[in-house]
Amino acid sequence: MELFVSTFINKIDKKGRISLPSIFRNALPKDYKNEIILYKSLRHNSIEGCSVKRINEIANRINNLDFFSEDQDDFSTSIFSEIIPTNLDKEGRFVIPDTLKKFTNITSEATFIGQGYYFQILEPRKAKQKQTESRKRLILEKKSLTSILNEKRK
């Protein structure tokens, strides 16, 4: 599977459209090129996005939870009701819904951050900040990629 990698800053036009970075479009699975899924991150005030294919896989697992459980209801509400299927136009652009703009403070431009199987969309200043902090934290904790990869698998 292709991964979402690297960072891009794109502009929002008068109609509210913004281009999904080209290499992110290429990372979308075949047969799922024209639609992405947006949702609020559970961690920060950022938007997360992924392919429809990935959401389908997650959806199946949720639907297999016990039918009448509280969990099932919470999960379905948070996941199914808060995901926003979003179409790309022929040029690879999409509209960021108002609710998500408010949630993230995005106005005239936005930063796309590749996260592997998904990506994040942030207000550019916050994006910069987040990247700096993530890096600091890793260095402070002396975590290297090598050490993480060598950890016992769960």
Place this chain on the structure above:
Amino acid sequence: MELFVSTFINKIDKKGRISLPSIFRNALPKDYKNEIILYKSLRHNSIEGCSVKRINEIANRINNLDFFSEDQDDFSTSIFSEIIPTNLDKEGRFVIPDTLKKFTNITSEATFIGQGYYFQILEPRKAKQKQTESRKRLILEKKSLTSILNEKRK
């Protein structure tokens, strides 16, 4: 199968009609596009809705329960006696029955919440509240979410 996803707030007109959101209409199975099933939620003061096809499938499962069991009787009663078959007009609108309006406190507008195989209809403020609470609970239990979503595929 298509799922009911995302959230929409629509208005009820003078005649009591409300539009089923377009993407919910698209999520209805072929051959079952003009009719939906409404019933009271067993969990909250909300309406739940789904396709006729889904009800048929549930009916089959109930029929397979032990004929003399309590469960069979409870399910038959609460499901079959309380479901309300509802037709959509050419524009995709339907009328919310008075009993259900009272049950949910819905007056001039209603929120549709996608829940995967079914959807919920709530008074907008309550909908907002429910989503906020589900989200909080989910963030608290993020570990379990992560584990569920990353579980080995079956």
Place this chain on the structure above:
DNA sequence: TGGGATTATATGGGCGTCAATGGGATATAT
């Protein structure tokens, strides 16, 4: 390997279509 030629990407904007909503007219039932 340098540099013009070609292509791709991000962005701008016109326009037609569709969804949500409103309301009149007709038919059916209580």
Place this chain on the structure above:
DNA sequence: ATATATCCCATTGACGCCCATATAATCCCA
């Protein structure tokens, strides 16, 4: 008749489709 259910048509705003352009990236060949 009064209320309810359909059908039909109208309006409005949002969105998708199409075409255009400038800048950036890539190619290709002398």
